[in-house]
Amino acid sequence: xxxxxxxxxxxxxxxxxxxxxxxxxASEQADKPKFYCLSMFPYPxxxxxxxxxxxxxxxxxxSRYRRMNGYNVLQPMGWDAFGLPAENAAIQRGVxxxxxxxxxxxxxxxxxxxxxxxxxxxxxxxTCHPDYYRWNQWLFLRMLEQGIAYQKTQVVNWDPVDxxxxxxxxxxxxxxxxTGAVIEKREIPGYYLAITRYADELLADLExxxxxxxxxxxxxxxxxxxxxxxxxxxxxxxxSGMPQALKVFTTRADTLMGTTYVAVAAEHPVALHAARTxxxxxxxIETCKQGATIEAELATQEKAGMxxxxxxTHPLTSERLPVWVANYVLMSYGEGAVMAVPAHDExxxxxxxxxxxxxxxxxxxxxGSLDLPLGQAFTDDGITIDSGRFSxxxxxxxxxxxxxxxxxxxxxxxxxxxxxxxxxISRQRYWGCPIPLIYCDQCGTVPVPDDQLPVVLPEDLVPDxxxxxxxxxxxxxxxxxxxxGSPARRETDTMDTFVDSSWYFIRYAxxxxxxxMVDQRANYWLPVDQYIGGIEHAxxxxxxxxxxxxxxxxxxxxTFDEPFSNLLTQGMVLNxxxxxxxxxxxxxxYAPAEVDVIQNEDGKAYVLRADxxxxxxxxxxxxxxxxxxxxxxxxxxxxxxxxxxxxxxMFASPPTQTLEWSDAGVEGAFRFLxxxxxxxxxxxxxxxxxxxDALRQQHxxxxxxxxxxxxxxxxxxxxxxxxxxxxxxxxxxxxxxxxLNGLAKLPGNDLPSRQLAQETLEAIVLLLSPIVxxxxxxxxxxxxxxxxxxxxxxxxxxxxxxxxxxITLVVQVNGKLRGRIQIARDAEPAAIEHxxxxxxxxxxxxxxxxxxxxxxxPGKLVNIVI
RNA sequence: GCCGGGAUGGCGGAAUUGGUAGACGCACGGGACUCAAAAUCCCGCGAUGGUGACAUCAUGGGGGUUCGAUUCCCCCUCCCGGCACCA
Numbered sequence: 047x048x049x050x051x052x053x054x055x056x057x058x059x060x061x062x063x064x065x066x067x068x069x070x071x072a073s074e075q076a077d078k079p080k081f082y083c084l085s086m087f088p089y090p091x092x093x094x095x096x097x098x099x100x101x102x103x104x105x106x107x108x109s110r111y112r113r114m115n116g117y118n119v120l121q122p123m124g125w126d127a128f129g130l131p132a133e134n135a136a137i138q139r140g141v142x143x144x145x146x147x148x149x150x151x152x153x154x155x156x157x158x159x160x161x162x163x164x165x166x167x168x169x170x171x172x173t174c175h176p177d178y179y180r181w182n183q184w185l186f187l188r189m190l191e192q193g194i195a196y197q198k199t200q201v202v203n204w205d206p207v208d209x210x211x212x213x214x215x216x217x218x219x220x221x222x223x224x225t226g227a228v229i230e231k232r233e234i235p236g237y238y239l240a241i242t243r244y245a246d247e248l249l250a251d252l253e254x255x256x257x258x259x260x261x262x263x264x265x266x267x268x269x270x271x272x273x274x275x276x277x278x279x280x281x282x283x284x285x286s287g288m289p290q291a292l293k294v295f296t297t298r299a300d301t302l303m304g305t306t307y308v309a310v311a312a313e314h315p316v317a318l319h320a321a322r323t324x325x326x327x328x329x330x331i332e333t334c335k336q337g338a339t340i341e342a343e344l345a346t347q348e349k350a351g352m353x354x355x356x357x358x359t360h361p362l363t364s365e366r367l368p369v370w371v372a373n374y375v376l377m378s379y380g381e382g383a384v385m386a387v388p389a390h391d392e393x394x395x396x397x398x399x400x401x402x403x404x405x406x407x408x409x410x411x412x413x414g415s416l417d418l419p420l421g422q423a424f425t426d427d428g429i430t431i432d433s434g435r436f437s438x439x440x441x442x443x444x445x446x447x448x449x450x451x452x453x454x455x456x457x458x459x460x461x462x463x464x465x466x467x468x469x470x471i472s473r474q475r476y477w478g479c480p481i482p483l484i485y486c487d488q489c490g491t492v493p494v495p496d497d498q499l500p501v502v503l504p505e506d507l508v509p510d511x512x513x514x515x516x517x518x519x520x521x522x523x524x525x526x527x528x529x530x531g532s533p534a535r536r537e538t539d540t541m542d543t544f545v546d547s548s549w550y551f552i553r554y555a556x557x558x559x560x561x562x563m564v565d566q567r568a569n570y571w572l573p574v575d576q577y578i579g580g581i582e583h584a585x586x587x588x589x590x591x592x593x594x595x596x597x598x599x600x601x602x603x604x605t606f607d608e609p610f611s612n613l614l615t616q617g618m619v620l621n622x623x624x625x626x627x628x629x630x631x632x633x634x635x636y637a638p639a640e641v642d643v644i645q646n647e648d649g650k651a652y653v654l655r656a657d658x659x660x661x662x663x664x665x666x667x668x669x670x671x672x673x674x675x676x677x678x679x680x681x682x683x684x685x686x687x688x689x690x691x692x693x694x695x696m697f698a699s700p701p702t703q704t705l706e707w708s709d710a711g712v713e714g715a716f717r718f719l720x721x722x723x724x725x726x727x728x729x730x731x732x733x734x735x736x737x738x739d740a741l742r743q744q745h746x747x748x749x750x751x752x753x754x755x756x757x758x759x760x761x762x763x764x765x766x767x768x769x770x771x772x773x774x775x776x777x778x779x780x781x782x783x784x785x786l787n788g789l790a791k792l793p794g795n796d797l798p799s800r801q802l803a804q805e806t807l808e809a810i811v812l813l814l815s816p817i818v819x820x821x822x823x824x825x826x827x828x829x830x831x832x833x834x835x836x837x838x839x840x841x842x843x844x845x846x847x848x849x850x851x852x853i854t855l856v857v858q859v860n861g862k863l864r865g866r867i868q869i870a871r872d873a874e875p876a877a878i879e880h881x882x883x884x885x886x887x888x889x890x891x892x893x894x895x896x897x898x899x900x901x902x903x904p905g906k907l908v909n910i911v912i
Numbered sequence: 913g914c915c916g917g918g919a920u921g922g923c924g925g926a927a928u929u930g931g932u933a934g935a936c937g938c939a940c941g942g943g944a945c946u947c948a949a950a951a952u953c954c955c956g957c958g959a960u961g962g963u964g965a966c967a968u969c970a971u972g973g974g975g976g977u978u979c980g981a982u983u984c985c986c987c988c989u990c991c992c993g994g995c996a997c998c999a
Contacts, residue, residue, distance in 0.1 A: 088999095126999070130998060200997095202997075213997040214996090214997055215997075216997085262916085265915065265994075268914090268916080269996090271915095341914085341995050341996075342913075342994090347913095469996080472997095544996095544999085584993080585994060585995080618992070618993065620992070666991085668993080670998075697937070698924060698925080698937095706992095708938095710923065711923085711939095714936095714939095715937085767928085772928070776925070779936080787936090854932095857932095858932080860979075861978095861980040861981095862980090901979055907932070909979055909980060910979090911980090
């Protein structure tokens with residue numbers, strides 16, 4: 047055995063050994079329980095960043111742990127290979143997105159392999175391969191047949207200069223990121239998937255997911271946003287020229303009598319109708335069309351509106367109510383119109399205050415009364431007031447009473463609505479999966495027949511920033527109608543990349559199946575036993591995947607209801623963000639490693655090292671390609687090895703916690719591995735002890751040895767719990783560090799000591815092996831020549847070693863720590879109290895005081911209250 | 913704005929079910945080894961007061977429940993994630 051730890055050598059040998067034995071190639075086996083451990087596949091952005099290392103190390107630790115516990119483990123990997131960054135790279139470098147993507151995949155695959163993850167590479171999937179995306183197309187056509195896929199208009203960001211649709215990310219402060227032009231909202235046709243058909247099941251089945259974090263289930267439930275309310279019809283006031291009734295949805299029908307106006311979205315037909323004869327209103331609606339489509343922006347923009355001059359009548363009182371256009375009303379929720387009750391809704395209150403609209407209070411708190419006039423909206427429920435025959439009712443009762451009254455007049459009914467909207471999947475972009483449709487002048491929209499799938503995306507186009515190059519490529523779009531044979535045009539929109547990522551984990555079960563989307567192997571491996579990925583995917587990706595799986599189930603392709611049984615949401619790895627606005631108005635991002643901090647008269651400032659010019663500090667945020675703040679792990683791997691990189695990442699914090707990047711501590715992780723190596727080296731040099739189970743039981747250790755052996759077996763219990771239940775790898779590592787520290791202090795070199803050292807080192811190597819597999823692979827061969835670590839089971843604690851005769855109890859006086867007592871494990875409460883009171887230090891404090899109460903917590907503490 | 917989460921020494925974090933606040937590690941200081949440096953090993957390390965034993969304070973801020981609160985409840989501040997075309 048070498049005296050020094052050389053990670054590169056150790057890692058190369060270990061990886062070679064695993065590869066030769068194809069130990070991570072998974073197959074369906076009936077004799078073992080299966081464990082499908084899935085990490086979210088990466089976007090091939092160029093190189094790995096620390097978030098990837100964190101994600102995939104967690105997955106590998108759990109995979110290797112399960113493997114040692116006798117599971118048939120599948121850990122696959124693939125590439126979320128379609129998307130916007132490839133097009134941006136293409137624009138910048140003039141290289142086709144396909145080439146850039148394939149190069150990145152090759153490089154990143156090498157990086158993943160060098161980190162020693164136990165991945166079954168034979169199942170690798172890339173979503174940009176026709177073998178994969180043909181099944182997106184195939185299932186889309188099935189959804190079209192079932193009416194789950196359908197066409198309607200969608201609102202997009204339109205850059206009037208580049209004449210192109212922009213992603214939300216490409217709109218900065220309401221302007222196009224390349225042109226600086228003010229962005230307009232534009233309505234164009236697109237395809238939708240009716241996820242709302244599954245809203246109830248998606249909500250209800252969250253109950254079937256106890257292995258998901260509570261917060262993710264809460265977020266999904268809130269996103270689906272099931273609410274019980276009342277649809278209310280406000281009949282038109284014909285005299286004002288109002289062309290139609292307005293339907294609104296409200297969860298607060300108890301406030302109906304406080305309605306003082308009705309507000310509609312700028313895109314609402316009534317708004318457009320009024321604008322035809324109202325020039326200022328038309329202009330206002332035009333300004334509403336500017337700015338981004340992002341909900342966050344709509345919700346924070348200053349409230350603005352304009353009266354249409356039209357009126358509706360109150361459905362119960364027949365009072366005339368003005369109809370306003372308001373920018374805070376969303377066309378995408380409900381009917382695009384709301385009844386405004388300024389007294390009891392914050393947004394309505396702000397709006398009414400700004401435009402001098404009446405505020406009428408109709409709810410008071412159950413205790414006390416309202417201070418009128420209201421300084422702010424009273425949004426709680428309570429008791430109705432000033433509401434005619436509905437006055438004096440509990441909110442809940444009032445809602446029912448109002449609903450009944452409306453129903454009698456045919457002007458309303460109870461209704462359940464969802465916040466969830468159908469999933470728009472059309473993208474006016476090149477680097478994505480083509481939507482398999484053909485437009486024919488004679489036959490209309492014609493699905494591409496199954497035997498003509500896949501519609502293959504040409505891989506040699508280079509986008510130039512002015513829209514989707516497919517629309518300019520006749521070789522792609524020109525075709526003949528499959529029905530009538532006349533010349534026709536192919537759909538040039540591609541699918542949202544969330545489609546690609548909604549079922550890749552099912553394809554891993556059978557990536558070599560060329561005749562079907564999936565086969566029976568999917569029902570062997572799925573559902574995923576452990577899914578690991580960033581918390582940023584808590585809603586969209588996970589909800590779309592759940593929906594897509596249910597559609598596949600209902601199409602008879604798979605048998606499971608939910609795709610992911612257990613979910614571990616990794617915290618984000620954050621890093622500083624630095625940027626600078628170029629002369630053209632484009633924002634350039636700079637890597638934090640290229641930025642220096644300087645002190646000037648205003649305090650801290652940041653400059654780019656290359657040109658010493660200032661850059662703007664944009665706070666901290668997720669490591670990403672677009673913010674150019676990712677940290678490549680390669681530097682650490684090259685200098686210290688993969689095991690140090692893995693150990694450091696796992697030791698830095700619990701996996702679910704957000705982590706601000708710092709490499710302080712990498713050195714410490716490396717130092718620990720060197721100490722471990724040295725301890726094994728010294729032990730083996732002094733003559734290792736072959737330890738069989740019989741020998742292990744023979745020695746009755748005493749004194750220090752007994753304590754250390756107790757610590758050893760406590761460590762096994764704790765590490766097992768930390769890995770399996772708690773997923774707190776940082777505390778598992780800390781506990782093993784303590785054990786190694788304890789072992790290092792063991793002075794003797796007699797046989798019992800050497801035996802205990804052997805037992806301890808073997809256990810440490812096994813316990814750490816999921817986290818730092820390479821060094822453990824080598825150390826195991828030294829400790830147990832002729833055997834392989836990967837054949838070893840997970841260590842089991844010896845119950846007898848855990849038993850201690852005496853325990854330490856803490857003694858508090860009035861909740862403050864005042865002493866400690868050593869006492870027999872099974873001492874009676876009276877004996878414990880006596881020992882506590884007679885403790886020298888405690889006695890001094892309680893002498894002469896009246897004792898009010900003594901609290902004894904068995905095994906933990908005694909609290910004397912004086 | 914709405915939904916979800918977070919805040920503990922100089923730093924990352926620990927305290928698992930309301931029971932010893934600061935495990936483990938980093939940084940730092942001191943010492944040993946060395947011609948010297950690196951590496952390694954040993955010791956110290958929340959703040960204040962005290963020679964010391966020890967005492968008091970301290971888990972983002974304010975209040976509450978409890979024998980006892982980092983942990984539970986209420987209010988507030990700041991930070992992070994998501995908000996449907998970044999992935």
